[in-house]
Amino acid sequence: MTAAAAAMTSLVALVRFLETRAPRTDSVQLEAARTRGAATRDTLGGLLERHALEVSSEHAVPALPETVEPQAALELPALPTPCAAGTLELLVLENESPVPGAEVLVVARKEGGIDHGCTDDLAPLLRATTDSSGLAAWVELGADRYDTLVRHPNGAELSCSVEIEPRKGRERCVVSFGSARVHGTVIDHDGEPRRDSPVRLALAPYCGATELFASARTDEFGRFEFLHLPPSSALAIDGHPDVSWLTPGHAVRVELPEGAVREVALGPAAVGSRCEGRLVGPGGAALGAEVALRWREDEHDWHATTRASSDGSFDVNLRPGTWSAYVAGREGALVVARARIGADDVRVEAHLPPGCLSVRLVDASGAAVEGAIALSDAAGVRSEHPAPGGRAFVAGLAPGTWQVEGLAFDGAETLVQATVADHGAPLELTLELPPSSR
Secondary structure: HHHHHHOOOHHHHHHHHHHHOOOOOOEEEOOOOOOOOOHHHHHHHHHHOOOOOOOOOOOOOOOOOOOOOOOOOOOOOOOOOOOOOOEEEEEOOOOOOOOOEEEEEEEEEEOOOEOOOOOOOOOEEEEEEEEEEEEEEEEEOOOEEEEEEEEEEOOEEEEEEEEEEOOOOOOEEEEEEEEEEEEEEOOOOOOOOOOOEEEEEEEEHHHHHEEEEEEEEEOOOOEEEEEEEOOEEEEEEEOOOOOOOOOOOEEEEEEEEOOEEEEEOOOOOOOOOOEEEEEHHHOOOEEOOOOEEEEEEOOOOOOOEEEEEOOEEEEEEEOOOEEEEEEEOOOOEEEEEEEEEOOOOEEEEOOOOOOEEEEEEEEOOEOOOOOOEEEEEEOOEEEEEEEEEEEEEEEOOOOOOEEEEEEOOOOOOOEEEEEOOOOOOEEEEEEEEOOOOO
16 A cells, blocks of 8 residues: 555544644634735735635734835845745535535644744644635645545545645645445454454545545444545555455455445455466576565555565465566566456466576575675666565676675675676575674
């Protein structure tokens, strides 16, 4: 799941915790009109002037003298220069119409607080209520990622996450409610309903709109329900800390056209699919090295990781979808296979490109050493690649002599020369790392 989806899991709980805290006397307030200087007003536009959040009186401009002597030099007070010109706009819609009166809560990820522009003060939470145009806005926010929770007047909740970057100056998050609905049950390993279990819903609305999230907990019968959802491609995710959405049945994708009603079941009893296959070297050569594979779905960056055995075979359980298999290349990931995972098991062959290098990092006893490898070509161009479990695999290297450096996390290192051929099975190296000198 994306990093954003994981962060939104705890947003609702964090917001509700912060709501219980006593209000601050210097908290940000929603004002009817912005009274800043003309330079700041020009950057925001008339609409935001009516809905800007700011810290009261922090940057007030001193009053000018009422009269000035004809020849006297007038020393104008310097207008405050915003430390951060980031503006966040939140537009709330329902079936393409504005939603007034929706409550909006915002939390910044930086130390859990909101940076008040030029001050070092951090407020735990920003609040606003959308106006008749369905809009809420904040100005002079510090550069950070902001998690927002929107509560529709009918009680439905949706969340989004927005990155504020000073060079951009303005970001907008559109939260759309609709008429679709997802309901279902969560069951445990014994086939029994799991009560009070978290469930997440990741929504990828159509036409490239904002990615949204929702969360719920099951009732005493293991049931959950999400209402007022926009048309989207949704992923229902079992949020229990003891399970993984990668496990078949713990995440179910559903398509939600307008007004759709979908029922899903989450848990180990749901049907999963098995994908097995083998890695094949150039010319059909047998692969004699373990290789890490990453399976990533086309539409979203959901990915699973498995490892091929010493004979090149691999076996992984995946939820339905179109998946691509990758291995590491010097310039990035290389696709070696694609497969459509449905209700039936599938078998695939992953064909490796020429120029593959497999490296094992060991100590004097032959035990695996966690670390990385560094590769340098004849021109001295260097790249580093992780070696989890003491194993690294890099594909697509140009034929010729390479300098291979083994790097342990404790500082030990070793260096060898290796010749990569343009055909045949991957070159296999075992590098013995000396004890660290640290």
